[in-house]
Amino acid sequence: MATRIYILRFPKETSSEPIIYQLVKQYDVEFNILKADILPQREGVMILELKGTKDKVSSGLSYLKSFGVKAERLAAAINRDDEKCFQCGACTGICPVGALYIQRPGMEVIFDPDKCTGCSLCVPVCPVRAMEVSPVTEALAEAAEKKIVT
Numbered sequence: 037m038a039t040r041i042y043i044l045r046f047p048k049e050t051s052s053e054p055i056i057y058q059l060v061k062q063y064d065v066e067f068n069i070l071k072a073d074i075l076p077q078r079e080g081v082m083i084l085e086l087k088g089t090k091d092k093v094s095s096g097l098s099y100l101k102s103f104g105v106k107a108e109r110l111a112a113a114i115n116r117d118d119e120k121c122f123q124c125g126a127c128t129g130i131c132p133v134g135a136l137y138i139q140r141p142g143m144e145v146i147f148d149p150d151k152c153t154g155c156s157l158c159v160p161v162c163p164v165r166a167m168e169v170s171p172v173t174e175a176l177a178e179a180a181e182k183k184i185v186t
C-alpha cells in the first residue's frame with residue numbers, strides 16, 4: 037500500500053461529474069480530500085491523498101487523466117539540499133511515513149523520495165532549511181490555498 041498526495045486540476049467541464057466517487061468505487065483506493073475548490077463551470081483544484089496499491093493508484097490516475105484532469109504528485113516537489121544538511125536528525129522524528137530515517141551503523145540521515153508523500157512537515161523543523169519545496173509546486177499550492185474555501 038502506498039499513500040501519496042496529488043494536486044488535481046479539473047477542467048471546468050468536469051465540475052459536475054462524480055469523478056472522485058467513481059475513482060473510489062472502480063479502483064478500490066482510499067482517499068482523503070485535504071483541500072478542495074470545485075465550483076460549477078470553473079476550473080477546480082483539489083489536494084487529494086490517495087491510498088492503495090501502486091497499480092490501483094496508477095490506474096485511478098489514468099482514469100482521472102481520461103477526463104482531462106491534470107495530476108501532479110506533491111512528493112516530487114520535496115527535495116533535500118545535501119550541501120545544507122548537516123545530518124542532525126531533527127527531521128526524522130516528524131516524518132510520518134519514514135521517508136527520512138537514520139541508517140545504522142553509520143548514523144547517516146537518508147531521504148527516500150519514493151516514500152515521501154509531500155506533506156511538508158519536515159520543512160519548518162530543519163534548522164538550516166535543507167528540506168525544500170520546489171518553487172513550481174509551491175506556487176501551485178499557494179494558488180490553491182488562496183482560492184480554496186476550507
Ligand code: SF4
Nearest residue numbers: 131152153155156158
Ligand atoms: S515532506 Fe518531509 S515529513 Fe513529509 S513525507 Fe516527505 S520527507 Fe516526510
Ligand code: SF4
Nearest residue numbers: 121122124125127162
Ligand atoms: S533536520 Fe535538516 S539538517 Fe537535520 S538531518 Fe534533517 S534535513 Fe538534515
